[in-house]
Amino acid sequence: MQSVQRVDFPLLRKVDAVPLAHDQGFDYRVLFSPTTVGSHYMKFVLVYGEPGSESDLQGLPGDQMTLTLQGKAVVVAAGQQYALPIDSAIVVPAEVAQKVKISGDVQWVAIRASCDECPLMQAQITQDRLNGRRPNAEVPLVRQVDKIVPEYLYGFERRVLFSPSTVGSRYMKFAVVHGRPGARSVAHTHPGGEMALTLHGNAQLVANGEHYDLHAGSALAVPPAVKHPAQATGNDEWIVVTSYCDECPLMKAQRLKERRGQ
CATH class of the missing domain: 2.60.120.10 (Jelly Rolls)
Structure with missing residues:
Protein backbone atom coordinates (compact mmCIF):
# COMPACT_ATOMS: atom_id res chain seq x y z
CA MET A 1 0.00 0.00 0.00
CA GLN A 2 1.28 3.46 -0.89
CA SER A 3 2.04 5.60 2.14
CA VAL A 4 0.06 8.80 2.62
CA GLN A 5 2.04 12.04 2.40
CA ARG A 6 0.05 15.12 3.43
CA VAL A 7 2.66 17.85 3.48
CA ASP A 8 2.23 21.38 4.79
CA PHE A 9 4.19 23.08 2.01
CA PRO A 10 3.37 23.28 -1.72
CA LEU A 11 4.04 20.19 -3.80
CA LEU A 12 4.97 20.54 -7.47
CA ARG A 13 4.74 17.46 -9.70
CA LYS A 14 5.53 16.80 -13.34
CA VAL A 15 2.54 15.06 -14.85
CA ASP A 16 4.55 12.57 -16.90
CA ALA A 17 6.45 11.51 -13.76
CA VAL A 18 3.26 10.48 -11.95
CA PRO A 19 2.66 6.71 -12.21
CA LEU A 20 -0.16 5.47 -14.41
CA ALA A 21 -2.89 3.26 -12.98
CA HIS A 22 -5.27 1.26 -15.17
CA ASP A 23 -8.91 0.38 -14.59
CA GLN A 24 -11.84 -0.50 -16.88
CA GLY A 25 -10.00 0.45 -20.06
CA PHE A 26 -8.93 3.85 -18.70
CA ASP A 27 -5.56 5.11 -17.48
CA TYR A 28 -5.30 7.45 -14.50
CA ARG A 29 -2.67 9.69 -12.99
CA VAL A 30 -3.60 10.65 -9.44
CA LEU A 31 -1.85 14.00 -9.16
CA PHE A 32 -2.98 14.70 -5.59
CA SER A 33 -5.36 13.11 -3.10
CA PRO A 34 -5.86 12.64 0.66
CA THR A 35 -4.80 8.98 0.39
CA THR A 36 -1.67 9.55 -1.72
CA VAL A 37 0.19 12.88 -1.80
CA GLY A 38 -0.29 16.62 -1.59
CA SER A 39 -3.93 17.13 -0.65
CA HIS A 40 -5.83 17.19 2.63
CA TYR A 41 -9.34 17.18 1.16
CA MET A 42 -9.59 17.01 -2.64
CA LYS A 43 -8.61 14.50 -5.30
CA PHE A 44 -7.14 15.73 -8.61
CA VAL A 45 -6.76 13.15 -11.38
CA LEU A 46 -5.85 13.07 -15.07
CA VAL A 47 -7.92 10.51 -16.97
CA TYR A 48 -7.06 8.92 -20.34
CA GLY A 49 -9.50 6.85 -22.37
CA GLU A 50 -8.87 5.11 -25.68
CA PRO A 51 -11.55 5.10 -28.41
CA GLY A 52 -14.26 2.57 -27.60
CA SER A 53 -13.47 2.39 -23.88
CA GLU A 54 -16.41 2.28 -21.49
CA SER A 55 -16.39 2.35 -17.70
CA ASP A 56 -18.69 0.49 -15.33
CA LEU A 57 -21.68 2.24 -13.79
CA GLN A 58 -20.72 3.71 -10.41
CA GLY A 59 -21.40 6.65 -8.12
CA LEU A 60 -19.29 8.61 -5.64
CA PRO A 61 -20.22 10.00 -2.21
CA GLY A 62 -19.20 13.53 -3.24
CA ASP A 63 -19.59 15.63 -6.37
CA GLN A 64 -17.28 14.80 -9.28
CA MET A 65 -16.24 17.43 -11.84
CA THR A 66 -14.55 16.62 -15.15
CA LEU A 67 -13.16 18.90 -17.88
CA THR A 68 -12.30 17.48 -21.31
CA LEU A 69 -8.85 18.56 -22.50
CA GLN A 70 -8.66 16.39 -25.62
CA GLY A 71 -11.04 14.19 -27.61
CA LYS A 72 -14.65 13.63 -26.64
CA ALA A 73 -16.74 11.37 -24.45
CA VAL A 74 -20.31 10.68 -23.43
CA VAL A 75 -21.34 10.46 -19.78
CA VAL A 76 -24.38 8.31 -19.05
CA ALA A 77 -26.09 9.27 -15.78
CA ALA A 78 -29.59 9.66 -14.36
CA GLY A 79 -31.05 8.03 -17.46
CA GLN A 80 -29.56 10.62 -19.80
CA GLN A 81 -26.53 10.95 -22.08
CA TYR A 82 -24.31 14.01 -21.77
CA ALA A 83 -21.86 14.84 -24.57
CA LEU A 84 -18.48 15.99 -23.32
CA PRO A 85 -16.41 17.44 -26.19
CA ILE A 86 -13.19 19.39 -25.72
CA ASP A 87 -13.42 22.44 -23.41
CA SER A 88 -16.66 21.26 -21.84
CA ALA A 89 -17.11 20.21 -18.23
CA ILE A 90 -19.61 18.11 -16.32
CA VAL A 91 -20.46 17.85 -12.65
CA VAL A 92 -22.07 14.60 -11.50
CA PRO A 93 -23.73 15.01 -8.08
CA ALA A 94 -23.04 12.77 -5.12
CA GLU A 95 -24.39 9.21 -5.33
CA VAL A 96 -25.55 9.61 -8.94
CA ALA A 97 -24.35 6.53 -10.83
CA GLN A 98 -22.48 7.27 -14.04
CA LYS A 99 -20.42 5.63 -16.72
CA VAL A 100 -18.16 7.14 -19.37
CA LYS A 101 -18.03 6.10 -23.02
CA ILE A 102 -15.24 7.35 -25.28
CA SER A 103 -16.57 8.56 -28.62
CA GLY A 104 -14.60 9.61 -31.67
CA ASP A 105 -11.32 8.16 -32.88
CA VAL A 106 -8.76 9.93 -30.67
CA GLN A 107 -7.72 9.44 -27.08
CA TRP A 108 -9.85 11.27 -24.51
CA VAL A 109 -7.92 13.25 -21.89
CA ALA A 110 -9.64 14.96 -18.98
CA ILE A 111 -8.85 16.52 -15.61
CA ARG A 112 -11.15 15.44 -12.79
CA ALA A 113 -11.69 16.82 -9.29
CA SER A 114 -13.63 15.04 -6.55
CA CYS A 115 -13.94 14.98 -2.77
CA ASP A 116 -14.90 11.36 -2.07
CA GLU A 117 -11.70 10.83 -0.02
CA CYS A 118 -12.14 14.01 2.03
CA PRO A 119 -12.12 13.18 5.78
CA LEU A 120 -14.92 15.70 6.38
CA MET A 121 -16.98 14.05 3.65
CA GLN A 122 -16.31 10.58 5.05
CA ALA A 123 -17.46 11.71 8.51
CA GLN A 124 -20.61 13.24 7.02
CA ILE A 125 -21.40 10.05 5.10
CA THR A 126 -21.06 8.00 8.29
CA GLN A 127 -23.37 10.37 10.15
CA ASP A 128 -25.92 10.37 7.32
CA ARG A 129 -26.01 6.58 7.27
CA LEU A 130 -26.51 6.44 11.02
CA ASN A 131 -29.42 8.87 10.68
CA GLY A 132 -30.86 7.20 7.59
CA ARG A 133 -30.37 10.28 5.40
CA ARG A 134 -29.77 10.10 1.65
CA PRO A 135 -28.47 12.82 -0.72
CA ASN A 136 -31.07 14.86 -2.58
CA ALA A 137 -31.64 13.51 -6.08
CA GLU A 138 -29.97 15.81 -8.60
CA VAL A 139 -28.95 15.58 -12.22
CA PRO A 140 -25.59 16.27 -13.90
CA LEU A 141 -24.83 19.65 -15.43
CA VAL A 142 -22.64 20.32 -18.48
CA ARG A 143 -21.04 23.70 -19.19
Whole structure:
Protein backbone atom coordinates (compact mmCIF):
# COMPACT_ATOMS: atom_id res chain seq x y z
CA MET A 1 0.00 0.00 0.00
CA GLN A 2 1.28 3.46 -0.89
CA SER A 3 2.04 5.60 2.14
CA VAL A 4 0.06 8.80 2.62
CA GLN A 5 2.04 12.04 2.40
CA ARG A 6 0.05 15.12 3.43
CA VAL A 7 2.66 17.85 3.48
CA ASP A 8 2.23 21.38 4.79
CA PHE A 9 4.19 23.08 2.01
CA PRO A 10 3.37 23.28 -1.72
CA LEU A 11 4.04 20.19 -3.80
CA LEU A 12 4.97 20.54 -7.47
CA ARG A 13 4.74 17.46 -9.70
CA LYS A 14 5.53 16.80 -13.34
CA VAL A 15 2.54 15.06 -14.85
CA ASP A 16 4.55 12.57 -16.90
CA ALA A 17 6.45 11.51 -13.76
CA VAL A 18 3.26 10.48 -11.95
CA PRO A 19 2.66 6.71 -12.21
CA LEU A 20 -0.16 5.47 -14.41
CA ALA A 21 -2.89 3.26 -12.98
CA HIS A 22 -5.27 1.26 -15.17
CA ASP A 23 -8.91 0.38 -14.59
CA GLN A 24 -11.84 -0.50 -16.88
CA GLY A 25 -10.00 0.45 -20.06
CA PHE A 26 -8.93 3.85 -18.70
CA ASP A 27 -5.56 5.11 -17.48
CA TYR A 28 -5.30 7.45 -14.50
CA ARG A 29 -2.67 9.69 -12.99
CA VAL A 30 -3.60 10.65 -9.44
CA LEU A 31 -1.85 14.00 -9.16
CA PHE A 32 -2.98 14.70 -5.59
CA SER A 33 -5.36 13.11 -3.10
CA PRO A 34 -5.86 12.64 0.66
CA THR A 35 -4.80 8.98 0.39
CA THR A 36 -1.67 9.55 -1.72
CA VAL A 37 0.19 12.88 -1.80
CA GLY A 38 -0.29 16.62 -1.59
CA SER A 39 -3.93 17.13 -0.65
CA HIS A 40 -5.83 17.19 2.63
CA TYR A 41 -9.34 17.18 1.16
CA MET A 42 -9.59 17.01 -2.64
CA LYS A 43 -8.61 14.50 -5.30
CA PHE A 44 -7.14 15.73 -8.61
CA VAL A 45 -6.76 13.15 -11.38
CA LEU A 46 -5.85 13.07 -15.07
CA VAL A 47 -7.92 10.51 -16.97
CA TYR A 48 -7.06 8.92 -20.34
CA GLY A 49 -9.50 6.85 -22.37
CA GLU A 50 -8.87 5.11 -25.68
CA PRO A 51 -11.55 5.10 -28.41
CA GLY A 52 -14.26 2.57 -27.60
CA SER A 53 -13.47 2.39 -23.88
CA GLU A 54 -16.41 2.28 -21.49
CA SER A 55 -16.39 2.35 -17.70
CA ASP A 56 -18.69 0.49 -15.33
CA LEU A 57 -21.68 2.24 -13.79
CA GLN A 58 -20.72 3.71 -10.41
CA GLY A 59 -21.40 6.65 -8.12
CA LEU A 60 -19.29 8.61 -5.64
CA PRO A 61 -20.22 10.00 -2.21
CA GLY A 62 -19.20 13.53 -3.24
CA ASP A 63 -19.59 15.63 -6.37
CA GLN A 64 -17.28 14.80 -9.28
CA MET A 65 -16.24 17.43 -11.84
CA THR A 66 -14.55 16.62 -15.15
CA LEU A 67 -13.16 18.90 -17.88
CA THR A 68 -12.30 17.48 -21.31
CA LEU A 69 -8.85 18.56 -22.50
CA GLN A 70 -8.66 16.39 -25.62
CA GLY A 71 -11.04 14.19 -27.61
CA LYS A 72 -14.65 13.63 -26.64
CA ALA A 73 -16.74 11.37 -24.45
CA VAL A 74 -20.31 10.68 -23.43
CA VAL A 75 -21.34 10.46 -19.78
CA VAL A 76 -24.38 8.31 -19.05
CA ALA A 77 -26.09 9.27 -15.78
CA ALA A 78 -29.59 9.66 -14.36
CA GLY A 79 -31.05 8.03 -17.46
CA GLN A 80 -29.56 10.62 -19.80
CA GLN A 81 -26.53 10.95 -22.08
CA TYR A 82 -24.31 14.01 -21.77
CA ALA A 83 -21.86 14.84 -24.57
CA LEU A 84 -18.48 15.99 -23.32
CA PRO A 85 -16.41 17.44 -26.19
CA ILE A 86 -13.19 19.39 -25.72
CA ASP A 87 -13.42 22.44 -23.41
CA SER A 88 -16.66 21.26 -21.84
CA ALA A 89 -17.11 20.21 -18.23
CA ILE A 90 -19.61 18.11 -16.32
CA VAL A 91 -20.46 17.85 -12.65
CA VAL A 92 -22.07 14.60 -11.50
CA PRO A 93 -23.73 15.01 -8.08
CA ALA A 94 -23.04 12.77 -5.12
CA GLU A 95 -24.39 9.21 -5.33
CA VAL A 96 -25.55 9.61 -8.94
CA ALA A 97 -24.35 6.53 -10.83
CA GLN A 98 -22.48 7.27 -14.04
CA LYS A 99 -20.42 5.63 -16.72
CA VAL A 100 -18.16 7.14 -19.37
CA LYS A 101 -18.03 6.10 -23.02
CA ILE A 102 -15.24 7.35 -25.28
CA SER A 103 -16.57 8.56 -28.62
CA GLY A 104 -14.60 9.61 -31.67
CA ASP A 105 -11.32 8.16 -32.88
CA VAL A 106 -8.76 9.93 -30.67
CA GLN A 107 -7.72 9.44 -27.08
CA TRP A 108 -9.85 11.27 -24.51
CA VAL A 109 -7.92 13.25 -21.89
CA ALA A 110 -9.64 14.96 -18.98
CA ILE A 111 -8.85 16.52 -15.61
CA ARG A 112 -11.15 15.44 -12.79
CA ALA A 113 -11.69 16.82 -9.29
CA SER A 114 -13.63 15.04 -6.55
CA CYS A 115 -13.94 14.98 -2.77
CA ASP A 116 -14.90 11.36 -2.07
CA GLU A 117 -11.70 10.83 -0.02
CA CYS A 118 -12.14 14.01 2.03
CA PRO A 119 -12.12 13.18 5.78
CA LEU A 120 -14.92 15.70 6.38
CA MET A 121 -16.98 14.05 3.65
CA GLN A 122 -16.31 10.58 5.05
CA ALA A 123 -17.46 11.71 8.51
CA GLN A 124 -20.61 13.24 7.02
CA ILE A 125 -21.40 10.05 5.10
CA THR A 126 -21.06 8.00 8.29
CA GLN A 127 -23.37 10.37 10.15
CA ASP A 128 -25.92 10.37 7.32
CA ARG A 129 -26.01 6.58 7.27
CA LEU A 130 -26.51 6.44 11.02
CA ASN A 131 -29.42 8.87 10.68
CA GLY A 132 -30.86 7.20 7.59
CA ARG A 133 -30.37 10.28 5.40
CA ARG A 134 -29.77 10.10 1.65
CA PRO A 135 -28.47 12.82 -0.72
CA ASN A 136 -31.07 14.86 -2.58
CA ALA A 137 -31.64 13.51 -6.08
CA GLU A 138 -29.97 15.81 -8.60
CA VAL A 139 -28.95 15.58 -12.22
CA PRO A 140 -25.59 16.27 -13.90
CA LEU A 141 -24.83 19.65 -15.43
CA VAL A 142 -22.64 20.32 -18.48
CA ARG A 143 -21.04 23.70 -19.19
CA GLN A 144 -18.90 24.96 -22.06
CA VAL A 145 -15.85 26.95 -20.92
CA ASP A 146 -16.17 29.73 -23.52
CA LYS A 147 -19.84 30.30 -22.63
CA ILE A 148 -19.07 31.25 -19.03
CA VAL A 149 -18.80 34.93 -18.14
CA PRO A 150 -15.34 35.49 -16.64
CA GLU A 151 -14.37 37.22 -13.41
CA TYR A 152 -11.41 39.63 -13.58
CA LEU A 153 -8.90 39.61 -10.73
CA TYR A 154 -5.45 41.29 -10.80
CA GLY A 155 -5.00 40.76 -14.53
CA PHE A 156 -6.34 37.21 -14.36
CA GLU A 157 -9.51 36.01 -16.05
CA ARG A 158 -11.30 33.25 -14.12
CA ARG A 159 -14.20 31.21 -15.43
CA VAL A 160 -15.88 29.32 -12.60
CA LEU A 161 -17.34 26.14 -14.08
CA PHE A 162 -19.00 24.92 -10.89
CA SER A 163 -19.11 26.02 -7.25
CA PRO A 164 -21.42 26.04 -4.22
CA SER A 165 -22.05 29.77 -4.68
CA THR A 166 -22.83 29.58 -8.42
CA VAL A 167 -24.08 26.37 -10.05
CA GLY A 168 -23.67 22.62 -10.07
CA SER A 169 -21.53 21.75 -7.07
CA ARG A 170 -22.30 21.55 -3.36
CA TYR A 171 -18.72 21.15 -2.16
CA MET A 172 -15.96 22.29 -4.54
CA LYS A 173 -15.10 25.13 -6.87
CA PHE A 174 -13.73 24.16 -10.30
CA ALA A 175 -12.38 26.88 -12.59
CA VAL A 176 -10.24 27.72 -15.62
CA VAL A 177 -7.95 30.73 -15.18
CA HIS A 178 -6.15 32.77 -17.85
CA GLY A 179 -3.35 35.16 -16.93
CA ARG A 180 -1.80 37.61 -19.36
CA PRO A 181 2.01 37.92 -19.17
CA GLY A 182 2.97 39.85 -16.04
CA ALA A 183 -0.36 39.39 -14.27
CA ARG A 184 0.22 39.00 -10.54
CA SER A 185 -2.15 38.13 -7.72
CA VAL A 186 -1.91 39.37 -4.16
CA ALA A 187 -0.74 36.91 -1.50
CA HIS A 188 -3.78 34.89 -0.46
CA THR A 189 -4.77 31.61 1.17
CA HIS A 190 -7.41 28.91 0.77
CA PRO A 191 -8.83 27.21 3.89
CA GLY A 192 -9.02 23.88 2.10
CA GLY A 193 -5.97 24.30 -0.12
CA GLU A 194 -5.75 24.58 -3.89
CA MET A 195 -4.83 22.24 -6.73
CA ALA A 196 -3.77 23.50 -10.15
CA LEU A 197 -2.80 21.97 -13.49
CA THR A 198 -1.02 24.25 -15.97
CA LEU A 199 -2.23 23.72 -19.53
CA HIS A 200 -0.29 26.47 -21.31
CA GLY A 201 2.31 29.12 -20.60
CA ASN A 202 4.35 29.70 -17.48
CA ALA A 203 3.92 31.17 -14.02
CA GLN A 204 5.74 31.43 -10.73
CA LEU A 205 4.24 30.95 -7.29
CA VAL A 206 5.93 31.99 -4.05
CA ALA A 207 5.12 30.27 -0.75
CA ASN A 208 7.05 29.95 2.51
CA GLY A 209 9.97 31.78 0.91
CA GLU A 210 10.28 29.23 -1.90
CA HIS A 211 9.68 29.80 -5.63
CA TYR A 212 7.73 27.27 -7.69
CA ASP A 213 7.96 27.45 -11.49
CA LEU A 214 4.81 26.26 -13.22
CA HIS A 215 4.67 25.25 -16.87
CA ALA A 216 2.52 23.15 -19.18
CA GLY A 217 2.47 19.61 -17.86
CA SER A 218 3.06 20.53 -14.22
CA ALA A 219 0.64 20.32 -11.31
CA LEU A 220 0.79 22.12 -7.98
CA ALA A 221 -0.94 21.52 -4.66
CA VAL A 222 -0.96 24.38 -2.14
CA PRO A 223 -1.92 23.28 1.40
CA PRO A 224 -4.58 25.04 3.49
CA ALA A 225 -3.73 28.46 4.93
CA VAL A 226 -0.41 28.82 3.04
CA LYS A 227 -0.03 32.35 1.65
CA HIS A 228 0.93 32.45 -2.01
CA PRO A 229 0.99 35.10 -4.73
CA ALA A 230 1.19 33.89 -8.34
CA GLN A 231 2.57 35.69 -11.39
CA ALA A 232 2.27 34.79 -15.07
CA THR A 233 5.76 34.81 -16.60
CA GLY A 234 7.16 34.60 -20.11
CA ASN A 235 5.53 35.92 -23.27
CA ASP A 236 2.51 33.63 -23.49
CA GLU A 237 -0.80 33.58 -21.69
CA TRP A 238 -0.85 31.28 -18.67
CA ILE A 239 -3.81 28.87 -18.63
CA VAL A 240 -4.50 26.73 -15.58
CA VAL A 241 -7.30 24.50 -14.26
CA THR A 242 -7.86 24.92 -10.53
CA SER A 243 -9.93 23.35 -7.79
CA TYR A 244 -10.68 24.60 -4.26
CA CYS A 245 -13.09 23.75 -1.46
CA ASP A 246 -13.26 27.19 0.21
CA GLU A 247 -17.06 27.34 -0.16
CA CYS A 248 -17.74 23.78 1.00
CA PRO A 249 -20.37 23.79 3.80
CA LEU A 250 -18.51 20.98 5.58
CA MET A 251 -15.30 23.03 5.46
CA LYS A 252 -17.09 26.13 6.76
CA ALA A 253 -18.61 24.15 9.64
CA GLN A 254 -15.19 22.72 10.51
CA ARG A 255 -13.58 26.17 10.54
CA LEU A 256 -16.38 27.49 12.77
CA LYS A 257 -15.77 24.65 15.26
CA GLU A 258 -12.05 25.42 15.27
CA ARG A 259 -12.68 29.10 15.98
CA ARG A 260 -14.96 28.14 18.87
CA GLY A 261 -12.34 25.73 20.20
CA GLN A 262 -14.56 22.68 19.81
